[in-house]
Amino acid sequence: MKKLLSLLVMFSLLLSGAALAEEGEVIELRFQRIGNDAAETEFWKSVIADYEAANPGVKILYDDAAIGDAMDAKLNTLFAANYGPDIIGHGILSVAQRADLGHYIPIDEYFATWEDGDDMMESVLANGTYKGQLYGLGYSATPYVFAYRIDLLEEAGLEVPTTWEELKEAALALTVRDDAGNITRAGFAFPMTGGNMVEYDVFVFGNGGLFMDEDSNPTLDTAEALEAFEFLETFLADVNIPYDNNDTNPFISGNAAMTLINNVALRPILENEEYAGKVGVSAPPTNGTAATFCGCNMLFIGRDCQHPEEAFDFITFALSPEIELRRAEMLNVPVTRTSLVDAYIELDPYNAARAECVEIGVGMPRAIWSTQFQTIRNEMVQKVLFGESDPATALSEAQEKLEEEIEFL
Structure with missing residues (x-):
């Protein structure tokens, strides 16, 4: 009996020691x-x-x-x-x-x-x-915001644009050209190339469009996406200084009156005393749907x-x-x-x-084909902007190409 009690006490001590070791474990x-x-x-x-x-x-x-x-x-x-x-x-x-x-x-x-x-x-x-x-x-x-020059809008007697048509009107009015007709100040800066052309996405989202349906299928070729391209084609060439969205946006150096830009990239002009009180930010102008890329x-x-x-x-x-x-x-x-x-x-x-832009923000498609989407969407946007394809054809071809690539994922 004594031997049994000794074993029980020893076992109890071992258990308590193990518990203490677990409690003290980091x-x-x-x-x-x-x-x-x-x-x-x-x-x-x-x-x-x-x-x-x-x-x-x-x-x-x-x-x-x-x-x-x-x-x-x-x-x-x-x-x-x-x-x-x-x-x-x-x-x-x-x-x-x-x-x-x-x-x-x-x-x-x-x-x-x-x-x-x-x-x-x-x-x-x-x-x-x-x-x-x-x-x-x-x-x-990281939301994309609509950045604008308060002073330039006031000089032109214009309100901050909240719709596509107001954006177009303001962009045309605020564009400055030299004697040779070259644009020296963009009314609206929009990238022609880049690593992720989400600026186009902002217009699709603002028109009520998305790039993925409820079943995770890609939806590039939609009426909303086509209308976004068609709207940009009506004025962009007359107001824009071409740039790559991997480089510095012309707005940062004072060479654009309005633009779409991510929150982080906007910081330099906000911290530049030369533009103190002259820069405003808001949600992007829309065609009926409050949305932006985020x-x-x-x-x-x-x-x-x-x-x-x-x-x-x-x-x-x-x-x-x-x-x-x-x-x-x-x-x-x-x-x-x-x-x-x-x-x-x-x-x-x-x-x-x-x-506000975070709250209304839409991100990249959460799908296994999101990387392929980014590449194909970029190619599509650049083809349209450089006049290598009409919007309807570019959208149709992009949709078809993405669907083909998804089959091999």
Whole structure:
């Protein structure tokens, strides 16, 4: 009996020791983020430091990679080794592909328990939703805004355009030419080439169109897309200074009166004292539908994560009001929570338009063919702008080409 009691006591001590070891164990979560810019890296380091201070049992191991092939190559290597990151910060184009590969796990069950979930903007939640399941929560939105010169509109006696026809009227009136007839100041700057011609998308969205239907089929060849091209053809050549959207927009150097531009690229002219009080921003002029293009980076939980609850806890911490407003101040990016819009606007009057553009924003198609769409859409837009194809033919050919490529995915 004594021997049995001794064994029971020893077993009890071993169990209690194991429990204490588990309680004292530090959980490590590996966080891989797209983008290696210094400012955002410093921001995330501050977030991680605060989270670890509040959660001493969790350590976040941070890493990042340049936008593009570098990020995807790193993720592919890690997942191939069954060592994928626990938390991943990535963009819209990754959603469908990595969800189908099983690299991202659905987070619906965790999201359902988050009391602040209904505070996330619907447009932001849509970006992380694929085939009816939620995979990612947006932390960094990049909306395209309509930027205009207040002083030039006032000199011409014009109001800020809110419709397509008003945009055309103002663009024609504000275009300046030299004695040889060359445009020296664009009434409306629109890129002729670029890596992702989302400026055209803004017009399609503003006309009530989309590039994907409810069954995830591509819809390039639509009446709304055709009307967008036909409208641009009526005036663009008479008001535009051609440029590539990978380069500096003429608006930034004062060589355009109006343009569509992403929130980040607009910063230089807003910080230029020469244009203080002369630049305004708003949602883009429409043909009946309030919409614009908006990119979005999101936080996902990886397939190989052994601690998904802790990973989701970090994600919600990164999306807490305090951290969202810190991100807005440090990085000049819009908030993604509805309740923070008023506080965000108090930081900067321009933020009212930025927040609106996030709320009405539409991202890239969340489909496995989104990368092919981007390439084919770019080719289509450039063909039309350079007069190499009429809009109807270009749209039909682009639709057919994309459908053919989808068959091989």
